[in-house]
Amino acid sequence: MHLPDETAARTAELVVRGFRDVPDFPEPGVVFKDITPLLADPAAFGAVTRVLADLATATGADAVAGIEARGFMLAAPAAERAGVGFWPVRKAGKLPPPVLRRDYALEYGSASLELAASAVRPGARVLVVDDVLATGGTARAACELLEEAGAHVVGLVVLLELAFLNGRAGLGDRAVVALHTQD
Numbered sequence: 001m002h003l004p005d006e007t008a009a010r011t012a013e014l015v016v017r018g019f020r021d022v023p024d025f026p027e028p029g030v031v032f033k034d035i036t037p038l039l040a041d042p043a044a045f046g047a048v049t050r051v052l053a054d055l056a057t058a059t060g061a062d063a064v065a066g067i068e069a070r071g072f073m074l075a076a077p078a079a080e081r082a083g084v085g086f087w088p089v090r091k092a093g094k095l096p097p098p099v100l101r102r103d104y105a106l107e108y109g110s111a112s113l114e115l116a117a118s119a120v121r122p123g124a125r126v127l128v129v130d131d132v133l134a135t136g137g138t139a140r141a142a143c144e145l146l147e148e149a150g151a152h153v154v155g156l157v158v159l160l161e162l163a164f165l166n167g168r169a170g171l172g173d174r175a176v177v178a179l180h181t182q183d
């Protein structure tokens with residue numbers, strides 16, 4: 001899974017311009033990467049979701065999964081543009097039973113994700129989308145849930161990877177594309 005060079009350069013620039021750094025949020029020492037400027041810019045938002053949709057098509061994905069909450073904002077329009085289904089991976093306590101659940105740690109705390117196994121067609125190919133890959137705890141939990149439900153994760157796409165937190169290390173040999181990487 002990769003992007004053509006020209007597309008990669010163009011979308012990386014949109015990500016650089018579209019994220020805002022917020023020091024010491026949500027806790028001291030964390031530089032929070034705020035995606036709201038990109039979402040508020042229709043040209044940038046449209047271009048990025050087009051790239052995500054093209055990756056879904058190129059990987060032969062039957063569905064795009066988004067991780068609540070910021071992942072939903074990217075994955076749902078990408079799925080619609082690609083003409084495939086959207087599968088929500090939700091924070092715990094939101095979905096009615098039966099659900100599959102994973103507890104995980106992220107850069108600033110710990111949480112739990114849940115998936116309605118009935119939404120997943122066993123054997124289906126799914127592309128996972130989120131805004132930020134930091135420690136990778138969130139993305140790994142989402143991939144593991146989808147795989148437990150019987151899906152084949154064709155890859156993970158994030159807009160921004162914080163490479164110094166080494167999130168890829170916990171993702172095994174799953175394909176990962178970051179539209180922009182910060183070292």
Ligand SMILES: O=P(O)(O)OC[C@H]1O[C@H](OP(=O)(O)OP(=O)(O)O)[C@H](O)[C@@H]1O
Pocket residue numbers: 067068069070071105106107108111130131132133134135136137138139167
């Ligand atoms: O790589 P990690 O260290 O696991 O962190 C990445 C995750 O953290 C953020 O979500 P957050 O839990 O803050 O939730 P939100 O999308 O509801 O804001 C972000 O949207 C990713 O899902």
Ligand SMILES: Nc1ncnc2[nH]cnc12
Pocket residue numbers: 030031032033034106107108132134135
């Ligand atoms: N620094 C960060 N900014 C935004 N989202 C995050 N998720 C984990 N770390 C993050």
